Amino acid sequence: MSTFLPEAYAERVHRLALGLEPRDAVSRLRPARHVDVTLDGPPGSGRSALARSGSGRYVLLFDGPIDSPVAVRLVPRDRRYVPRRLRFAIPDLQAVLDAEADDDDVPATGRAWRPMLFPGANYDLSATRSGVRGTVTRAGVPVRWTRAEAIVDGHVIGHAHGDDRGEFLLVLGQNTGAVGELSRTLEVTIDVYAHDPAPPVSPDDPLDDLPLEDAAAAGAAFDDVSAGVNHADGHVVRPGGYALVAHLPLQPLTLGRLTSVPIAV
Numbered sequence: 001m002s003t004f005l006p007e008a009y010a011e012r013v014h015r016l017a018l019g020l021e022p023r024d025a026v027s028r029l030r031p032a033r034h035v036d037v038t039l040d041g042p043p044g045s046g047r048s049a050l051a052r053s054g055s056g057r058y059v060l061l062f063d064g065p066i067d068s069p070v071a072v073r074l075v076p077r078d079r080r081y082v083p084r085r086l087r088f089a090i091p092d093l094q095a096v097l098d099a100e101a102d103d104d105d106v107p108a109t110g111r112a113w114r115p116m117l118f119p120g121a122n123y124d125l126s127a128t129r130s131g132v133r134g135t136v137t138r139a140g141v142p143v144r145w146t147r148a149e150a151i152v153d154g155h156v157i158g159h160a161h162g163d164d165r166g167e168f169l170l171v172l173g174q175n176t177g178a179v180g181e182l183s184r185t186l187e188v189t190i191d192v193y194a195h196d197p198a199p200p201v202s203p204d205d206p207l208d209d210l211p212l213e214d215a216a217a218a219g220a221a222f223d224d225v226s227a228g229v230n231h232a233d234g235h236v237v238r239p240g241g242y243a244l245v246a247h248l249p250l251q252p253l254t255l256g257r258l259t260s261v262p263i264a265v
Contacts, residue, residue, distance in 0.1 A: 018060040018070050018090050019112035020050065024081075025159070025228060026119060026171050030056040033080050035117070040071035040085055040212065043204045047073065062093045071212060074115060080124065081117035082145075082161040082168075085212040086226065088113060110218045115226045118161035119169040130255045131158065131171040136192055136246065136263045142166030143194045143245065143265060144201070145210050147238060149229075151189040159229050162194075164206065172253075185252045192246035192263060193238050211239035 024031050037058045038047040050058040050072065060070065071087040090111055119125065132150070136143040146162030148170050160170035170190070195211070202208035216223035224237040245265040253259045 015062040015093070016059060016111050017062045017066050017093070018050070018072075018088055020058040020072070020074075021056065021112065021114045022058075022074055022117050023114050025116040026123075026125075031076065031081065031117060034077055035081070036073075036075045036077065038073050038075070040073050040087075043202075065093045066090065068092065069214065073207060074117065075207070076117060076120065079120040079122045079163065082120045082163045083207055083210060084115060084117065084161075084228070085207065085210050086113075086115055087212055087214045089214075089217060112218060113215055113223065113226050115215070116228045118159070118228055119171060120163055121165070121167050121169065123169055125169070125171065125258070128256045129171055129258070130186070130253060131169060131258050132160075132188075132190065132251075132253065132261050133258050134160070134162075134168045134170065134190070134192070134261045134263055136162060136166045136168070136194070136265060138198075138245075138265050144198065145195065146245075147193040147242065149191050151191065152186065156229075157188070161228060162192075164210075169258075184255050186255055187250040188253050190246070190248040190251055190261065190263075191244060192248075192265070193242045194245045194265070195239070195241045196243040196245055199241075211242075213239055 020037060022031055022035055023029065037050045041047050050060050052058050069087045069089045071085065073083065073085050075083045134148060136146050143162070143166045144164045146166065146168060148160040148162065148168050149156050150158035150170055150172060157173045158170050160168040162168035199209045213225045215226045229237065246263050248261070248263065251261065
């Protein structure tokens with residue numbers, strides 16, 4: 001039985017449940033490197049991979065009813081980006097079918113998100129970009145999955161996500177590029193947030209303690225969770241259980257260079 005075409009035609013209908021277009025948090029472009037996007041779940045649960053198009057978009061199709069919200073893992077290869085775990089509220093399949101029956105539609109924009117991926121240890125960064133390579137430890141042990149931000153005169157000018165080794169790469173925003181001599185310094189306050197206390201790490205799942213965050217509704221004016229920022233419009237939007245663990249005021253950074261900053265909390 002055909003849904004949209006005359007009966008003389010063979011018809012196969014694909015209905016989108018979830019669409020993802022990961023973006024580079026620095027360039028705002030699609031990552032040039034491959035990202036593994038799978039359904040989230042414990043080891044042995046069969047984490048199905050979302051289908052990837054040649055354009056770098058990932059889709060989960062309705063092959064039947066799918067429970068909402070849908071949790072996924074975005075795991076870049078080669079540590080060029082920091083992994084993320086996100087959860088998305090998608091429409092019910094029956095709602096999509098009912099809309100079609102009423103000659104209406106549930107727009108694809110209501111089922112699609114653009115989560116940001118933040119630079120990892122092997123990120124390809126221009127030698128003239130300004131930023132901080134930080135390593136966060138507690139009693140000599142790496143603090144996993146930190147969030148960091150750079151602040152100048154009360155304004156956040158850069159965000160970073162830390163990895164499982166306590167490392168982060170914080171790239172200052174485009175508007176803070178060097179003006180005049182590259183040797184000029186800029187005093188930047190660095191705040192670091194982490195899960196406090198740190199949750200246990202499963203020996204069977206290295207991403208088990210990576211925060212699972214709930215994205216805003218599709219099509220929201222600003223999805224601060226998908227954007228991966230700590231503050232948005234004056235509101236704190238850190239992952240649950242996160243607290244300020246380090247505050248480094250007025251760190252002198254040389255514009256046009258990366259500065260290494262070890263941070264013990």
